[in-house]
Amino acid sequence: MLLQAKPALVKAMPERPVMVEVRRLKKYFPIRRGIVFARKIGDIKAVDDVTFEIHKGETLGLVGESGSGKTTVGRALLRLLESDAGEIILDGEDFRRLKGKQLRRARRRTQMIFQDPYASLNPRIPVHGIISEPLEVAGGHSRKELRARVDELLDMVGLDSSIRNRYPHEFSGGQRQRVGIARALALNPEFIVCDEAIASLDVSIQAQIVNLLEDLQHRFNITYLFIAHDLSMVRHISDHIAVMYLGKIMELAGRDEIFDDPQHPYTQALISAVPVPDPEVEESRERIVLEGDIPSPANPPPGCVFSTRCRMAMEICSQKAPDYRKIEIGHYAACHHAAGAA
Amino acid sequence: MAALLDIRDLTVRFATEDGRVDAVTGVSYSMEEGEILGVVGESGSGKSVHALAIMQLVPAPHGRIETGEIWFRESDLLTLKGANMRRVRGKQIAMIFQDPISSLNPVYTAGFQIRETLRRHLDISQRAATSRAAELLDLVGIPDARQRLRSYPHELSGGMRQRVMIAMALACDPKLIIADEPTTALDVTIQAQIIELIKRLQVELDLTVMWISHDLGIIAGLADRVNVMYAGYIVERGLVKDIYARPRHPYTAGLLESVPRLDRKTAGKLKPIPGRPPNLARLGTGCPFAPRCRHGDDRCRAEMPDAEASDQDGHMVRCWHWRHVASGETGAGESHA
Numbered sequence: 001m002l003l004q005a006k007p008a009l010v011k012a013m014p015e016r017p018v019m020v021e022v023r024r025l026k027k028y029f030p031i032r033r034g035i036v037f038a039r040k041i042g043d044i045k046a047v048d049d050v051t052f053e054i055h056k057g058e059t060l061g062l063v064g065e066s067g068s069g070k071t072t073v074g075r076a077l078l079r080l081l082e083s084d085a086g087e088i089i090l091d092g093e094d095f096r097r098l099k100g101k102q103l104r105r106a107r108r109r110t111q112m113i114f115q116d117p118y119a120s121l122n123p124r125i126p127v128h129g130i131i132s133e134p135l136e137v138a139g140g141h142s143r144k145e146l147r148a149r150v151d152e153l154l155d156m157v158g159l160d161s162s163i164r165n166r167y168p169h170e171f172s173g174g175q176r177q178r179v180g181i182a183r184a185l186a187l188n189p190e191f192i193v194c195d196e197a198i199a200s201l202d203v204s205i206q207a208q209i210v211n212l213l214e215d216l217q218h219r220f221n222i223t224y225l226f227i228a229h230d231l232s233m234v235r236h237i238s239d240h241i242a243v244m245y246l247g248k249i250m251e252l253a254g255r256d257e258i259f260d261d262p263q264h265p266y267t268q269a270l271i272s273a274v275p276v277p278d279p280e281v282e283e284s285r286e287r288i289v290l291e292g293d294i295p296s297p298a299n300p301p302p303g304c305v306f307s308t309r310c311r312m313a314m315e316i317c318s319q320k321a322p323d324y325r326k327i328e329i330g331h332y333a334a335c336h337h338a339a340g341a342a
Numbered sequence: 343m344a345a346l347l348d349i350r351d352l353t354v355r356f357a358t359e360d361g362r363v364d365a366v367t368g369v370s371y372s373m374e375e376g377e378i379l380g381v382v383g384e385s386g387s388g389k390s391v392h393a394l395a396i397m398q399l400v401p402a403p404h405g406r407i408e409t410g411e412i413w414f415r416e417s418d419l420l421t422l423k424g425a426n427m428r429r430v431r432g433k434q435i436a437m438i439f440q441d442p443i444s445s446l447n448p449v450y451t452a453g454f455q456i457r458e459t460l461r462r463h464l465d466i467s468q469r470a471a472t473s474r475a476a477e478l479l480d481l482v483g484i485p486d487a488r489q490r491l492r493s494y495p496h497e498l499s500g501g502m503r504q505r506v507m508i509a510m511a512l513a514c515d516p517k518l519i520i521a522d523e524p525t526t527a528l529d530v531t532i533q534a535q536i537i538e539l540i541k542r543l544q545v546e547l548d549l550t551v552m553w554i555s556h557d558l559g560i561i562a563g564l565a566d567r568v569n570v571m572y573a574g575y576i577v578e579r580g581l582v583k584d585i586y587a588r589p590r591h592p593y594t595a596g597l598l599e600s601v602p603r604l605d606r607k608t609a610g611k612l613k614p615i616p617g618r619p620p621n622l623a624r625l626g627t628g629c630p631f632a633p634r635c636r637h638g639d640d641r642c643r644a645e646m647p648d649a650e651a652s653d654q655d656g657h658m659v660r661c662w663h664w665r666h667v668a669s670g671e672t673g674a675g676e677s678h679a
Binding site for chain 1: 384385499501502529530531532533534535537538556557558559560561562563582583586587596597598600601602603604605607608611612613614615616618619
């Protein structure tokens with residue numbers, strides 16, 4: 001496996017221990033036909049042989065377009081979906097094989113922050129109920145302790161404790177997202193998956209929530225998987241960035257390397273497609289506009305999945321899928337062309 | 343240059359449970375022929391409602407145009423009724439919406455829907471309409487255009503659907519296209535395709551385009567001029583190059599400062615605008631941005647300034663303190679590195 005060579009993965013920084021290690025993870029969704037005598041006629045390879053790791057207290061940004069499988073990776077990591085193959089090692093523990101009590105204990109160390117703070121909070125429960133629910137499920141707290149903890153959590157996310165008896169509909173999107181974050185923090189998780197956590201917020205509010213997530217990371221040494229389609233924000237918040245396309249990681253590197261020296265033609269096109277809020281820069285930029293649409297994940301192209309839209313595609317690209325391999329220390333790519341650049 | 347669209351003192355009011363809400367307040371500006379105007383604002387800023395007002399599509403009976411004139415060529419659109427307005431809407435001014443799947447009728451083919459637009463406004467035969475529809479699909483970059491006429495919306499991808507919407511908008515050679523967040527529901531590589539398409543069509547067909555967006559980046563690369571909206575007001579308006587380099591309104595400056603940039607290494611934290619957008623039902627007489635503004639003082643809280651011409655030709659701003667803002671103490675172009 002590629003990432004087993006743990007030492008020397010991150011260069012300059014003092015080595016932090018690995019918090020999340022994912023090896024050859026696969027999640028296929030069956031395609032069925034028929035109702036009574038339904039039979040499987042194929043698979044959607046939502047996550048196909050994905051390998052990466054995240055160090056403690058760091059953020060891995062996971063970017064990709066719709067249908068790339070990034071959300072499925074996040075859900076499979078927390079076992080909200082059962083994956084089909086591969087390994088998920090959480091802080092040294094084989095998370096995929098845990099059962100019963102051990103699983104419940106391990107699950108408390110992980111949390112998720114969802115995209116839509118309108119849909120992810122129960123409208124009939126007041127704020128203190130929403131936040132204390134995980135604590136009540138975990139058990140062992142008196143009412144007084146619960147109350148104190150809820151106030152503490154509200155304070156952590158920048159909300160006043162006087163709002164504890166109010167209901168979700170009384171809040172703006174940004175405030176709701178803060179409530180969602182307070183709930184996620186209730187059990188002191190070490191690893192949080194943020195699935196498009198700022199996508200539904202207004203521009204002027206996004207920066208507030210990103211700053212909050214960063215503060216919390218520094219205070220509590222939390223590890224994040226930050227799933228998003230907004231590359232600018234991902235560049236800001238992440239230490240490393242993985243780019244997914246049709247269920248596979250195309251490229252993974254440090255956040256500045258991947259923007260300064262993208263190896264994969266898809267990464268290059270993705271970066272060039274993001275508009276920059278500066279008319280002077282926009283005027284002089286060269287844009288790589290990809291032709292066509294993302295192919296259906298039910299019927300991905302043979303060989304390299306990106307070959308149908310790639311401006312550098314050769315004969316081999318549609319015949320043989322490129323290996324996901326190391327280009328440099330901490331920089332991986334799955335492309336036949338990246339070989340020459342190594 | 344002649345003004346194609348001239349809006350004067352437009353106010354749109356809604357009756358809501360919380361009381362009367364002015365979604366658009368005292369908006370005045372004009373668009374020249376052949377320009378691309380960007381309209382930037384967050385949800386609730388009035389950017390979409392003001393566009394609906396131009397088309398006379400403000401949802402009645404809750405919404406009403408309270409005051410204003412909307413001059414398009416030689417007529418005030420607000421005085422046009424029924425059939426007269428229908429001759430403008432879709433023919434001379436066309437609109438492209440955010441979500442193509444809910445704007446297209448799922449039970450008719452793309453070709454049927456384009457033909458319907460054509461035959462509604464032009465006196466042409468079914469056969470001529472079909473070949474014109476195929477031409478249009480070809481124009482917006484849909485391969486195998488004749489085949490695609492027979493496709494239903496669900497058989498097309500998001501990007502293709504938006505191209506069909508653009509083809510419909512172009513069907514009757516409109517003078518003005520209003521695009522309301524046309525790429526927000528699309529992936530970033532598809533968004534880039536649509537932006538390139540609109541840029542090409544604007545030149546080829548000599549279109550005048552209003553592009554409404556919350557994304558400062560899209561407007562930077564696309565528009566000549568920009569209206570920045572907040573809480574129903576145009577708070578700043580001028581040339582894109584001028585405003586991005588030297589914003590005069592604290593809201594514009596704050597927005598530009600708060601977004602991270604893909605082309606720069608970021609060091610340290612983002613600089614968000616504190617607080618949150620106001621509840622429009624509870625606006626006082628003051629500047630709606632004052633509670634979030636670092637320049638806000640007693641005068642700001644008491645009185646909203648009128649639109650004022652600033653130090654640059656064609657630039658206007660609604661802020662008592664624009665000189666302080668412009669003097670660069672909030673310079674948005676500075677690197678944090």
